[in-house]
Amino acid sequence: MKNLVVKLGAAAIAATVMVTGAWAASAYPKNKPREQDWSFAGPFGMYDPAQLQRGLKVYAENCSACHALSRVSFRNLADLGYSDDQIKAFAANYEVEDGPDDFGDMFFRPATAADAFPSPFPNQEAARAANGGAYPPDLSLMAKARAPIRGFPAFVLDPFRNYAENGPDYIYSLLTGYKDDVPEDVSVPEGLWYNPYFASGTALAMAPPLFDDMHEFDDGTEATVSNMAKDVAAFLMWTAEPHMDDRKQLGFRVLVFLLIFAALLYLSKKQVWSRVEH
Amino acid sequence: MSKLEHHGTYTPTTGVGKWIDARMPLPRLMYDSFVAYPVPRNLNYAYTFGGILSIFLVIQILTGVVLAMHYVPDATKAFDSVEHIMRDVNSGWLMRYMHQNGAHFFFLAVYLHIFRGLYYGSYKAPRELLWILGCIIYLLMMATAFMGYVLPWGQMSFWGATVITGFFTAFPVIGVPIQELLLGGFAVGDPTLNRFFSLHYLLPFMIAGVVILHVWALHVTGQTNPTGIEVKSKTDTVPFTPYATIKDAFALIVFLAVYAYFVFYMPNFLGHADNYIPADPMVTPAHIVPEWYFLPFYAILRAITFDIGPITAKLGGVIAMFSAVLVLFIVPWLDTSKVRSAVYRPWFKLFFWLFVINSVFLGWLGSQPAEGVYVALAQLSTAIYFGFFLIVMPVLGLVEKPRRLPNSITEAVLERSAKTDGASPPLGDPIAVADKS
Numbered sequence: 001m002k003n004l005v006v007k008l009g010a011a012a013i014a015a016t017v018m019v020t021g022a023w024a025a026s027a028y029p030k031n032k033p034r035e036q037d038w039s040f041a042g043p044f045g046m047y048d049p050a051q052l053q054r055g056l057k058v059y060a061e062n063c064s065a066c067h068a069l070s071r072v073s074f075r076n077l078a079d080l081g082y083s084d085d086q087i088k089a090f091a092a093n094y095e096v097e098d099g100p101d102d103f104g105d106m107f108f109r110p111a112t113a114a115d116a117f118p119s120p121f122p123n124q125e126a127a128r129a130a131n132g133g134a135y136p137p138d139l140s141l142m143a144k145a146r147a148p149i150r151g152f153p154a155f156v157l158d159p160f161r162n163y164a165e166n167g168p169d170y171i172y173s174l175l176t177g178y179k180d181d182v183p184e185d186v187s188v189p190e191g192l193w194y195n196p197y198f199a200s201g202t203a204l205a206m207a208p209p210l211f212d213d214m215h216e217f218d219d220g221t222e223a224t225v226s227n228m229a230k231d232v233a234a235f236l237m238w239t240a241e242p243h244m245d246d247r248k249q250l251g252f253r254v255l256v257f258l259l260i261f262a263a264l265l266y267l268s269k270k271q272v273w274s275r276v277e278h
Numbered sequence: 279m280s281k282l283e284h285h286g287t288y289t290p291t292t293g294v295g296k297w298i299d300a301r302m303p304l305p306r307l308m309y310d311s312f313v314a315y316p317v318p319r320n321l322n323y324a325y326t327f328g329g330i331l332s333i334f335l336v337i338q339i340l341t342g343v344v345l346a347m348h349y350v351p352d353a354t355k356a357f358d359s360v361e362h363i364m365r366d367v368n369s370g371w372l373m374r375y376m377h378q379n380g381a382h383f384f385f386l387a388v389y390l391h392i393f394r395g396l397y398y399g400s401y402k403a404p405r406e407l408l409w410i411l412g413c414i415i416y417l418l419m420m421a422t423a424f425m426g427y428v429l430p431w432g433q434m435s436f437w438g439a440t441v442i443t444g445f446f447t448a449f450p451v452i453g454v455p456i457q458e459l460l461l462g463g464f465a466v467g468d469p470t471l472n473r474f475f476s477l478h479y480l481l482p483f484m485i486a487g488v489v490i491l492h493v494w495a496l497h498v499t500g501q502t503n504p505t506g507i508e509v510k511s512k513t514d515t516v517p518f519t520p521y522a523t524i525k526d527a528f529a530l531i532v533f534l535a536v537y538a539y540f541v542f543y544m545p546n547f548l549g550h551a552d553n554y555i556p557a558d559p560m561v562t563p564a565h566i567v568p569e570w571y572f573l574p575f576y577a578i579l580r581a582i583t584f585d586i587g588p589i590t591a592k593l594g595g596v597i598a599m600f601s602a603v604l605v606l607f608i609v610p611w612l613d614t615s616k617v618r619s620a621v622y623r624p625w626f627k628l629f630f631w632l633f634v635i636n637s638v639f640l641g642w643l644g645s646q647p648a649e650g651v652y653v654a655l656a657q658l659s660t661a662i663y664f665g666f667f668l669i670v671m672p673v674l675g676l677v678e679k680p681r682r683l684p685n686s687i688t689e690a691v692l693e694r695s696a697k698t699d700g701a702s703p704p705l706g707d708p709i710a711v712a713d714k715s
Contacts, residue, residue, distance in 0.1 A: 030566075043543055071361055139557075141361070149549035158710050164544050167551070200564060240554070241366075243371045250372070251542020258535040265528040272520045278319045 026167035029148050029275040030196035031177065032173035033169035036230060040237065041165050042181035045239055046245050054217050055235025056080060058228050062209055063139060066131060068119035072239050075113040079242060087113050094118050132191055134205030143167035143233070143240040144198050167240065168233040173197040233244065311497055317514035317522045320691050324398075325501065326529035327391040332489060333530055334384045339482050343376040343650070345370075349429065351475035353468040357556040357591045358694035375545040381423050382548045383537045383569035388416060396609070397630055399618035400502045404611040408495040413606045415488050418438035420572070420603070422481040425474040426570060432553030437566045437675040439466045439474070448593040465559070504616030505690045507683060514687040573644030574637055578602045578663065580648040581656035598660065605667045612667055614675030622681040626674055 032110045034099050039048040056077070059069065074091035082090070091111040097117045099106035111118065119138075121127035150158060158164075177197035188194045192203035215223045221231075237244070288297045288309040299306055308528070348367050363370035375516040392412070395401055401409035416418065424442060428435045446457040500509055509515055516522070539546060548570065552563045568576050571661025582595035605612075620627040636659055643656045683688035 073367065076365075140691055141554045144546060145551055145554035147546075159547060160545055164547065210287070247371060247542055247545070248374075251538065254538050254542060255535060258531055258538055262528060262531040262535060265524065265531055265706050269524045269528045272524050276319055276516055276521070278516075 010039040028200050028201055029254075030132075031082070031173070032172070032204060033148060033166065033173040033197060034139070035165070035169050036172050038165050038168060038234065038237075039190040040244060041233070042162055043248060044246065047079075047234070050219055051231050051234045052080045054219070055219060055231040057215060057217065058210075058232040059235055061215065063232065064117070065119060066120055066127070066136035068121075068138040069117040069120050069140050069239060070138055071116065073114060073116045076242060079238065093116060097165045132205060136206070139236055139239065141240045143171060144171045148199055165237075166277060168237045170197070170199065171236055173231070175210055176226055184206050285329055312523075313517065313524045314498060316509070317518050318514060319516045319521070320336050320503050320505065320507060321501065321522065321525070322504055323525070323529050324390070324394040326526050327387045330387050330530050330533050331391060334380060334387060335482065335489065336484060338377060338384060339486070341373045341380065342479070342482065342613055344373045345377055346479060351429070351472050353431065353471050353557070354472060356429060360430045367552035371419040371556070375541050378549060379537060379541045379545060380404070380570070381426060382540070384419065384568070385411065385423070387533065388419060389571070392416065392606075393634060394481045396501050398504060399506050399613065399615070399620065401610045402613065402618050403610070405499050405502065408492065408499060409610055410607055411488055411492040411495055415492060416606070417486055417603065418481055418485045418488065422478060422485065423569070423571070425478040425481070426528070428471065428474045429478060430553055431471060431557045433555040433557055433561070434550045434553040434566070435565050436466055436557035436559065437563055438568060439470060443601070445596045448590070448596040450593075466497075478662050489705065502618065503685060503687060504619060504620065504621055505687055507687055507690070510686050511688070550572065567645055570641060573642070574640035575599050575602055575644070577640045577644035578660045581653065581660040583653055590652065602663060609671070612671040612673050613675065615678065615680070616675070617683065619678040622683055623674075625678045629666060629670045632662070635692055636662045636666070639668040664711050
């Protein structure tokens with residue numbers, strides 16, 4: 001047993017060294033995400049509820065066939081500008097498992113505002129079985145869980161330009177980044193799709209999910225692949241960071257307070273220290 | 279040693295004040311430590327990080343206590359409970375982002391504090407114990423930060439814990455039992471998470487205890503100052519309040535403003551995206567890296583790629599990494615110079631800045647893969663790191679010719695202001711001035 005543990009420990013270190021070593025050799029994604037204009041970018045940026053509603057539509061009618069959104073509850077959709085009645089009606093379209101009832105049986109009922117989005121598959125194995133072995137990840141946190149390396153000097157400059165939209169830029173680039181003409185130095189395994197924007201390889205199991213005019217938006221927005229990708233990326237930023245608007249609004253007040261306080265302290269400090277050479 | 283032993287100047291005026299003072303003179307202690315306590319009049323902003331650090335310890339403990347009310351240390355629930363905090367707990371996102379970014383800024387401040395100590399020779403007699411207590415705080419901080427990083431139970435938490443606890447297996451005989459003790463099993467799992475949570479809650483209070491000793495030791499020896507000359511007369515010092523208080527407060531608020539910018543506008547910039555993926559023992563992340571504040575040590579660990587006699591490369595790396603921290607403990611005895619401050623040591627000053635640049639470079643190397651030219655660079659950089667402590671410090675003190683030292687802090691201050699103003703300003707007794715106002 002001890003021997004095994006020693007070997008496991010050694011393997012862990014070796015794996016780390018090799019894994020970190022392999023990283024440079026395979027610097028994915030091949031193409032850096034393309035930066036987009038986001039309504040929520042910058043210190044005063046806020047979510048655009050209309051865009052989030054369109055993104056919800058894309059998620060609900062496309063992505064949700066394979067991808068779960070289990071950390072978002074229907075009640076959260078109030079952030080998108082929906083009324084309680086609209087949310088109840090929307091939730092009622094979904095069936096969730098509940099129970100046990102008085103006889104000890106599980107049963108299905110329409111979802112309520114308090115329920116989370118039900119997952120398309122009961123478990124990871126079922127998801128894999130239905131998707132040729134690939135697991136479509138839960139999208140709740142996707143916009144924060146993918147951040148291609150920024151590199152130097154971008155990572156130094158990012159705080160100065162308040163760039164924090166790496167995640168949605170990545171999602172947008174991936175969704176619009178499928179290419180039919182595969183470069184010669186890339187081999188795409190059978191059943192995978194070439195996408196130079198994919199974070200962990202050159203090809204992924206998800207087929208291009210969006211096509212022009214596959215949806216009709218109530219607000220007249222043209223359903224181009226680019227528009228839909230952008231809307232769903234914005235929606236996923238909201239699912240990952242639902243309190244971003246609150247955060248930036250509070251941040252502004254905190255910073256104004258701190259800067260005024262700092263200015264007053266500086267003047268006081270000058271006054272106090274003017275009594276003595278230092 | 280401070281010639282200016284300040285005799286209690288605290289005189290309680292109210293009846294309650296006198297009653298307490300006769301029984302347990304805590305107000306007197308506070309007054310003597312934070313009001314009347316004399317500090318050198320020439321302290322610059324590099325000396326404000328001690329105060330900033332104590333505030334950050336408080337921020338971390340307060341936000342941490344609130345987070346612990348909602349967090350669940352269970353391998354199947356930890357990640358979900360953090361997301362529950364982020365989404366459903368009132369202001370939970372604020373507590374969590376303050377805590378997470380607070381750790382980064384805590385380390386930023388401690389590194390600036392340590393570099394300041396090295397530059398001005400703050401570790402020299404009679405402040406060796408003060409310095410060693412600081413090193414102990416730093417060690418405790420590293421342990422606390424590492425265990426805290428495991429708690430969200432994301433991919434980087436899990437694999438970081440796997441790698442770091444794996445270091446211990448490098449030690450013969452005792453290595454594996456230590457690792458099993460840390461993990462509470464043979465691999466990172468629920469017992470690991472539970473003991474890390476318990477220790478993550480305990481260690482900050484131990485840090486607070488050592489901080490009290492650190493401040494105690496500081497108040498016995500008095501502060502150093504940019505000249506490195508000890509306080510000789512009353513004119514060398516100003517009372518802590520209002521002088522140091524107001525300067526520390528200003529520096530603190532500026533530092534907090536930068537911190538707040540990250541908390542509110544770039545809360546995930548300093549973290550790693552993979553930690554928003556729930557821990558999965560079956561999937562190794564493409565790239566396991568520690569947080570930035572551990573990167574220089576990570577680079578040193580991976581720089582040792584060769585066996586040294588019976589010491590394997592793996593053990594050598596682990597020894598080098600631990601030595602890189604432990605060498606700080608003996609700095610007071612490695613530096614042989616009689617002159618304290620780098621201001622008067624032209625060669626030490628040069629080597630100090632080389633050391634700073636090299637430390638940042640090591641951090642960058644730690645974020646790069648351990649292969650090809652990076653290995654050679656990391657080896658060179660590691661050699662420079664240890665060379666600074668083990669060669670430059672002892673040798674330079676013997677061969678370097680320091681610049682002329684001023685006779686006193688007051689003289690240094692007046693010389694400088696005469697140089698900048700052209701005219702010699704009046705020399706007031708600052709304590710008398712402060713008392714009048």
